[in-house]
Amino acid sequence: MSKRTHQRIRSVLEKWEAFDLQHPYGNEQDFAHWLLNQQTDHNVENELEKPLSGEETAAYLNKSTSEVKETFPLEISANIVMTKFWRVLRNRMKVALTPLGLGNVDDFSYLASMFQLKNPTKTELILAHLQEITTGTEIIKRLVNNGWLQETPHPTDKRSKIITLTEEGEKHVKKAFDVAMPISIDAYKKLNQEQLHTLYELLKTIEQENTEPYYTLKKEIGKN
Secondary structure: OOHHHHHHHHHHHHHHHHHHHHOOOOOHHHHHHHHHHHHHOOOOOOHHHOOOOHHHHHHHHHHHHHHHHHHOOHHHHHHHHHHHHHHHHHHHHHHHHHHHOOOOHHHHHHHHHOOOOOOOEHHHHHHHOOOOHHHHHHHHHHHHHOOOEEEEEOOOOOOOEEEEEOHHHHHHHHHHHHHHHHHHHHHOOOOOHHHHHHHHHHHHHHHHHHHHHHHHHHHHHHHO
């Protein structure tokens, strides 16, 4: 990838991050409209559209977080904090992984999970990432087309496909690990190992408490 191409991709990611902060529930179509308005309405005075400096943005976010805690129950505030944290981490990873062709963090997650999962079916791989079948199928298709994953017939179930990591895919995801892992580790640098262990156990507890009932209920609803 050329330096010029990398700069363009980085520019798009930075614009997406700005859009994401203003419109946390927006989708790709909303982003396209927002970007178009940025280009056509640049003469219109709008305080929300004025770029903020790093210090101004940090101050605004700190104020916003404080107001959330004062306004909502602690459970809601915790959800908002976790969502913001993941968005920041995800966007940092996007910038770092894009030169490797993995600007979509889900693509990296699917490849990385193959070191843990042993020859999963397509459905098992998708469910491991808590995604809809259609979304997961598109991700797997993209990774297969890149030569990083391959599909083979299931030995006993003709309706299923076994997913394996190719040799090229293994080499590629190891390069991605070298880029992504330091970012994840750095994100928790304020915590010592005891605090980090406690945080993990707490998050794992609520994750398990909510994930299994959600997918069990969803499966039952799908039968109707």
